[in-house]
Amino acid sequence: MRGAATIGALALTLTFGVAGPAAAAGFEHTDPAKDVVLTGAFDIGPAPANKEADIVKVSVTHTASKVQSTTVLRDITTSKKHNFVTSLRAKVGTKVRQFDLYLQTDAGDAQGELSLYRKDGTPVTCSGLSSKVDYVKDVVTVSVARSCIGKPSWVKAGVSAEWIPTHDDYYSDNGLEKGGAPGVVTYSPQIKKG
Numbered sequence: 713m714r715g716a717a718t719i720g721a722l723a724l725t726l727t728f729g730v731a732g733p734a735a736a737a738g739f740e741h742t743d744p745a746k747d748v749v750l751t752g753a754f755d756i757g758p759a760p761a762n763k764e765a766d767i768v769k770v771s772v773t774h775t776a777s778k779v780q781s782t783t784v785l786r787d788i789t790t791s792k793k794h795n796f797v798t799s800l801r802a803k804v805g806t807k808v809r810q811f812d813l814y815l816q817t818d819a820g821d822a823q824g825e826l827s828l829y830r831k832d833g834t835p836v837t838c839s840g841l842s843s844k845v846d847y848v849k850d851v852v853t854v855s856v857a858r859s860c861i862g863k864p865s866w867v868k869a870g871v872s873a874e875w876i877p878t879h880d881d882y883y884s885d886n887g888l889e890k891g892g893a894p895g896v897v898t899y900s901p902q903i904k905k906g
C-alpha cells in the first residue's frame with residue numbers, strides 16, 4: 713500500500729511539473745452536475761433535470777494581459793435566453809474593486825455581447841473584452857484585458873449561469889459550489905498574475 717501511495721504522489725508531482733512552466737496562474741473547480749435551482753413565480757426549488765444552466769467545470773486564468781474564465785455546462789442550446797456572469801474582485805493597489813462580466817444570449821443572438829460593469833452597475837468602456845459560446849462543446853469563454861480592471865495583482869472570480877425560458881421560470885447555477893440560488897456569488901481564492 714505504501715508503494716502505491718508513493719507512486720500516486722509521484723504521478724501527481726509529475727503532472728504539475730509538466731504543466732507548471734507553460735501554464736498561466738489559474739484556478740479550476742469541478743461543480744456538481746444536477747444542482748440547478750429553479751426560481752418560479754411562487755416557488756424556488758431544485759431542478760436536477762435542467763442542463764441549460766448546469767455548470768460542471770470552471771477554469772480561470774490570470775496572465776499579464778488578461779483574466780479569462782472558461783465555463784463548461786452540461787448542455788446548452790440556442791433556443792432560449794442565457795445569462796453567463798463572471799464576477800471579479802480585483803486587488804488594485806491597496807483596494808479591492810468589484811466587477812461583473814455579463815454575457816446574455818438568446819435565440820436571435822446566440823453569441824451575445826460581453827459587457828463589463830462596476831459593482832454599482834455602471835458600465836465600463838473596455839476595448840479588451842472577448843467572448844465565445846460553443847454550443848457543440850457546451851463551453852463559454854469570456855475574457856477581459858487587465859488594463860480595463862486596473863491591472864490587479866490578484867483577482868477572485870465567481871461564475872454563474874442562468875437560463876430563462878419564460879418570464880416566470882429562472883434556472884440558475886452557482887459554478888463554484890453546489891446549488892445555485894440566484895444572486896449568490898461564491899468567489900475563488902486569490903488568483904495571482906502568472
Ligand SMILES: [Ca+2]
Pocket residue numbers: 743744745746747748766767768885886
Ligand atoms: Ca452544477
